[in-house]
Amino acid sequence: MSEAETRLGDSEALNELKALRSSIDNIDAALVHMLAERFKCTQKVGVLKATNDLPPADPAREKIQIERLRQLASDAHLDPDFAEKFLNFIVREVIRHHEAIAAEAGN
């Protein structure tokens, strides 16, 4: 237990902190599972691209995704810039995987 938690003692604040952290842990677990499913799909897209001589990145598709995600974020009161950065972070990793799959296929 951290110093701050010790200081909170057996209080309502500590109980609330624990409950919130329990929800955060559940959400983090859901995020990991959702990302794992997304990467399963993108790996398959990578194989499709490599076998059909398509480039690893598709900037036109990314532009549409970013616009859509920014709107969704805005509607959900999430910072659209953060949502865009988050998507770009994931997409960069996906493209890296696609490049590796293409190289493996000898493209």
Ligand SMILES: C=C(O[C@@H]1C=C(C(=O)O)C=C[C@H]1O)C(=O)O
């Ligand atoms: C998955 C794809 O490949 C890349 C990765 C994307 C993604 O992770 O959403 C989107 C576009 C592409 O740059 C795709 O073309 O659909």
